[in-house]
Amino acid sequence: MTVNADSCFGADDKEWPPGFRFHPTDEELVVYYLKRKICKKRLKLNIIREVDVYKWDPEELPGQSILKTGDRQWFFFSPRDRKYPNGARTNRATRQGYWKATGKDRIVVCNSRNVGVKKTLVFYRGRAPNGDRTDWVMHEYSLDEEELKRCSNVQDYYALYKVYKKSGAGPKNGEHYGAPFKEEDWADDEFQCVNGMFTPDIPVKKHNEVTLVDNFIQSAQLEPPLNDFEEIIKQIGEEPAHNELQNNDFTYLLPQVCVMVISSTFHPFLSL
Numbered sequence: 001m002t003v004n005a006d007s008c009f010g011a012d013d014k015e016w017p018p019g020f021r022f023h024p025t026d027e028e029l030v031v032y033y034l035k036r037k038i039c040k041k042r043l044k045l046n047i048i049r050e051v052d053v054y055k056w057d058p059e060e061l062p063g064q065s066i067l068k069t070g071d072r073q074w075f076f077f078s079p080r081d082r083k084y085p086n087g088a089r090t091n092r093a094t095r096q097g098y099w100k101a102t103g104k105d106r107i108v109v110c111n112s113r114n115v116g117v118k119k120t121l122v123f124y125r126g127r128a129p130n131g132d133r134t135d136w137v138m139h140e141y142s143l144d145e146e147e148l149k150r151c152s153n154v155q156d157y158y159a160l161y162k163v164y165k166k167s168g169a170g171p172k173n174g175e176h177y178g179a180p181f182k183e184e185d186w187a188d189d190e191f192q193c194v195n196g197m198f199t200p201d202i203p204v205k206k207h208n209e210v211t212l213v214d215n216f217i218q219s220a221q222l223e224p225p226l227n228d229f230e231e232i233i234k235q236i237g238e239e240p241a242h243n244e245l246q247n248n249d250f251t252y253l254l255p256q257v258c259v260m261v262i263s264s265t266f267h268p269f270l271s272l
Contacts, residue, residue, distance in 0.1 A: 021071050022047060026108045029075075030116035030141050034160040037077055038143060039151035050077045053161050057096045058123050058136040061163050073164035080142070080159045097125040099138060108141070115147045135166040 024033070036043055049066045053076055056064065065074040081090070092099040099121040108116035119140040124131030141160040148154065 021069055022067055022075070026118055026141070027110040027115070029160055029162070030108045030143065031110050031147075033075075034077075034116070034141055034143055034158065035147065035151070037158050037160075038148070038154055038156070048075045048077055048160070050079070050158075053078045053138070053163070054090070054092055054094055054099070057094050058134070058138075058163060058165070073162055076161045076163070077158045078161055080157045092121065093128075094123075097123055097131055097134075098128050099123050100128070100131075108144075113147075114144050116144050117142050136163070137166055138163045 033043065033048060037048075047066050049064060051061070051064050053061065061076070062074050064076070067074065100123075101119055102122050103120050106118040107114050108118055119142070121138045121140060123134045123136035123138070125134055126132055139162040141162075
């Protein structure tokens with residue numbers, strides 16, 4: 001299977017079985033996706049779209065996402081004013097409401113160094129300061145100033161956003177935002193089944209295997225074949241006597257044993 005943005009998270013959300021989803025950590029979002037975006041380095045998969053999130057109401061953002069997996073969280077790159085990389089002067093108003101920061105900013109740490117800042121925002125419907133709080137939440141990731149210095153010739157600055165909707169008011173620790181599983185969606189999905197196990201067609205790479213017996217046969221083919229049984233007896237008789245062995249060294253007999261075994265393969269009467 002060729003992995004690309006379309007086959008992995010594209011229009012066909014049944015390319016992968018249930019449970020496969022885009023679920024990066026905070027460190028991965030900042031150090032890999034966001035930093036490489038700012039440094040103009042290639043991303044392995046183009047799965048995060050560049051969108052000005054404040055020009056859309058939260059209900060409209062899922063339709064702007066490249067990811068079409070059915071998961072209930074969406075990711076975006078959004079341009080940021082370089083003068084205010086931490087969003088101090090960002091206008092967070094949309095057509096139907098506004099995003100308001102809540103809680104304390106969190107430092108994203110990777111390999112014992114600060115690499116970014118994570119800010120949590122909640123969407124309010126209406127105009128500030130009298131808006132109605134909703135269940136829409138957005139995490140805003142920005143690159144740390146010291147980490148930004150590791151990039152050369154930075155011209156465009158971005159923040160990375162993760163948007164999702166909670167199931168209700170209050171903290172929802174441990175809540176999952178993966179695509180809801182529906183068994184009927186997979187009713188027509190069939191694979192060859194053997195002993196209760198699904199066996200999709202996976203190419204198997206063949207390896208060249210050389211056994212010890214093959215080596216013996218190849219070695220024997222390099223030796224001239226013995227003509228008759230008398231020559232074998234004569235050859236054995238010319239070897240040193242057993243009482244001449246020193247320090248229990250029998251290793252010199254090993255080649256002769258190999259010759260006897262190989263020779264019996266080519267002379268049927270030796271095995272009688």
